[in-house]
Amino acid sequence: MAVREIRLRFLLLIVLRWLPVGLTVPLITLLPLDRGLTIAQAGVTAAVQGITVLLLELPTGGLADALGRRPVLLIAGVVNLVSLTVMTVADTVTLFAVAWFLQGIFRALDSGPLDSWFVDESLAADEKADIETGLSHGSVALSLAIAAGALLSGGLIWLGPIGSLSALTVPLVVALGLSMLSTLAVATLMREERPARGLTAWVASVRGVPVAIGSALRLARRSRVVLALISVELLWSFGMVTFEKLMPVRLSEVVGSDAAAAALMGPVSSAGWAASAAGAALIPLLVRRAGPAWTGFALRILQGLTIVAMGLLAGPAGVITGFLLTYAVHGAANPVHAGLLHRQAEGEYRTSLLSLNSMVGQPGFAIGAIVLTSFAQSVSVSAAIVAGAVVLALAAPLYLVKPKFAEPIDTGTTPASALTPGGT
Numbered sequence: 001m002a003v004r005e006i007r008l009r010f011l012l013l014i015v016l017r018w019l020p021v022g023l024t025v026p027l028i029t030l031l032p033l034d035r036g037l038t039i040a041q042a043g044v045t046a047a048v049q050g051i052t053v054l055l056l057e058l059p060t061g062g063l064a065d066a067l068g069r070r071p072v073l074l075i076a077g078v079v080n081l082v083s084l085t086v087m088t089v090a091d092t093v094t095l096f097a098v099a100w101f102l103q104g105i106f107r108a109l110d111s112g113p114l115d116s117w118f119v120d121e122s123l124a125a126d127e128k129a130d131i132e133t134g135l136s137h138g139s140v141a142l143s144l145a146i147a148a149g150a151l152l153s154g155g156l157i158w159l160g161p162i163g164s165l166s167a168l169t170v171p172l173v174v175a176l177g178l179s180m181l182s183t184l185a186v187a188t189l190m191r192e193e194r195p196a197r198g199l200t201a202w203v204a205s206v207r208g209v210p211v212a213i214g215s216a217l218r219l220a221r222r223s224r225v226v227l228a229l230i231s232v233e234l235l236w237s238f239g240m241v242t243f244e245k246l247m248p249v250r251l252s253e254v255v256g257s258d259a260a261a262a263a264l265m266g267p268v269s270s271a272g273w274a275a276s277a278a279g280a281a282l283i284p285l286l287v288r289r290a291g292p293a294w295t296g297f298a299l300r301i302l303q304g305l306t307i308v309a310m311g312l313l314a315g316p317a318g319v320i321t322g323f324l325l326t327y328a329v330h331g332a333a334n335p336v337h338a339g340l341l342h343r344q345a346e347g348e349y350r351t352s353l354l355s356l357n358s359m360v361g362q363p364g365f366a367i368g369a370i371v372l373t374s375f376a377q378s379v380s381v382s383a384a385i386v387a388g389a390v391v392l393a394l395a396a397p398l399y400l401v402k403p404k405f406a407e408p409i410d411t412g413t414t415p416a417s418a419l420t421p422g423g424t
Contacts, residue, residue, distance in 0.1 A: 001191065003122050003129045007137070009189045010118040014138050015145045016182035017114070020084075020175035022149020026265030027157065027168045029248040030258045034168050035091045039249060039381070043373025045096040046245060050366035052104025054359060057111065069113035069120075070190040076109035077183030084176040088169060117190060143277060147270040149175075154266015157259060167259045219356060226344050228401035230360045232300070232337065237364030239392025241372045242307050242385045243326050247319070250381045254316050268320055275324045276331030283332045287339075296336045296399035303329040304393025311385030340399070 001009075032042040083102035090096045115138070122129040153171040160167050219226050251268075252261035287295050306329055310322030341357055368388065376384035 001121065001125060003125045006118065006121045006125060007134045010114070010134060011137060011141045013114060013182070013185055013189060014141045016178065016185050017110075018142050018145035019149045020178040020182065022146035022151075022269070023153040023156075023171045023175040023178070025146065025150050025269050026153045026248070027171055027262045029245050030252060030262045030265075031087075031168050031172070032090075032096055033249070033252075034166070034258045037093060037096065038377055040370075040374040040377040041093050042096070043241075043245065043369040043376075045093060045100050047366035047369040048097050048100040049104040049107065050362045050369070052101055053108045053111075054362035054366075056105060056108035057359065057362075068192050069117040070186065070192045072109055072113050073117075073186045073190070074183065076106050076113075077179065077186060079109065080106040080179050081176065081183065084172065084179060088172050088176060117192060121192070143273050147273045150266045150269035150273075152266070154263050157263040157266065160259075168262055223344065223403065225401055225403050228398040229337070229341055229344065230357050232296075232395040232398045233357050233360045234364040235391055235395035235398075236300070236333075236337075237361040238368035238371075239304075239307065239388045240330075240365060241368035242388035242392075243310065243323060243330075245369060246372060246376060246381055246385050246388070247310060247323050249376065250311065250385060251316065251319050253381060254314070254319055264316065264320070268323060271324055272327035275328040279328035279330070279332035280335055283335055286332075287336065292336055292340050292343075293399050296333065296340060297396045299329055299333040299336060300396035300399065301393055303333060304389045304396075307389035307392065308386055311382045311389065 029042065029046075032045065033039065037045070079102055083099050083106055086095060086102065087099040090099050118134060118138070119131050122131050122134065152174075156171045156174065157167045159170075162170050165173060221227070248261055248265050251264060252258050255261050255264065283295070290298065303326060306322055306325040308322075310319055310326055313319060313322050368391075372384045372388050375387060
């Protein structure tokens with residue numbers, strides 16, 4: 001295939017992959033509440049996904065390396081279909097936990113193979129292929145797909161029930177159908193010519209995981225700056241629960257209906273993604289003026305304040321305003337944090353550091369989901385949102401940590417490729 005055809009297939013697969021996610025974004029928190037779960041129970045079941053991804057992220061990378069990207073994505077697609085099917089009918093804590101567990105397996109399998117396929121196939125077709133532009137276009141396609149899906153979801157909820165399906169179930173059923181289409185697209189559009197390495201190679205990759213994790217942890221032990229940055233990720237992920245899980249509940253409080261809140265979350269989520277993109281676009285100017293460390297410090301404080309506004313401002317307009325401002329700052333903070341991480345490692349250790357940062361975020365979000373939803377149930381949703389904002393803002397001074405002396409990033413003899421064997 002020519003590079004242009006590979007890129008078009010890549011973009012189409014991304015759109016089909018993330019459009020169903022956009023459909024579920026407005027309702028994923030409110031659906032369990034609508035079916036009788038408490039806020040705390042919904043938080044605990046959602047935490048199952050993060051824990052599952054944490055445990056499986058590295059082994060599934062080895063699976064992609066051993067079996068190929070296309071087979072792994074097909075397996076992921078099947079698991080996703082089962083997960084969404086269970087969620088469609090779930091009405092107990094156990095069933096929602098099973099759905100989130102399967103969703104965690106899907107996310108772990110799905111993380112990385114499509115991008116890796118695009119890069120490998122593009123370079124195979126033309127060793128000078130502009131893969132950076134393709135990956136950038138992929139990010140744009142992802143955001144637009146989620147935004148479109150969220151808008152569609154809000155419209156479907158607004159239309160109300162269809163037959164025996166409740167208003168909150170209809171978008172989930174549509175997402176299930178689109179996910180089936182996405183899996184079929186992977187089967188038909190992806191072409192991969194590579195020698196099958198078999199399960200022996202996968203077993204070898206899995207056996208190397210403990211060594212690789214130890215290699216990554218040595219990064220944090222030997223550098224106080226690295227330790228500070230991954231601590232930011234931990235606190236940041238904890239605080240993200242406020243606008244990813246608690247905001248729909250807060251909106252439901254002020255509008256007086258789960259269905260009405262879910263309908264509003266469609267266009268609001270779309271606007272949030274646009275605000276995030278705008279925030280990221282403004283960052284280069286701020287970094288040039290204040291430097292990346294002070295920019296990260298300021299953004300973390302500012303995001304804490306916007307989350308507080310989301311929790312305390314009155315009425316739907318106040319809550320939505322706080323949410324949009326939070327997402328704008330969130331989009332701005334992401335490239336700053338990533339840039340600071342990249343400055344701490346070079347060459348083969350760069351991937352180790354980025355993977356360590358990603359791994360820390362999973363338990364951070366899972367713990368936040370459990371703690372903050374329990375707090376929301378026992379005290380109030382607003383109080384839980386403010387508490388999450390405080391934890392997130394506490395990370396700000398960590399951006400200003402300086403090394404005591406020259407801190408070379410040295411993890412011994414374990415290469416970064418051992419940490420992410422499948423490129424995920």
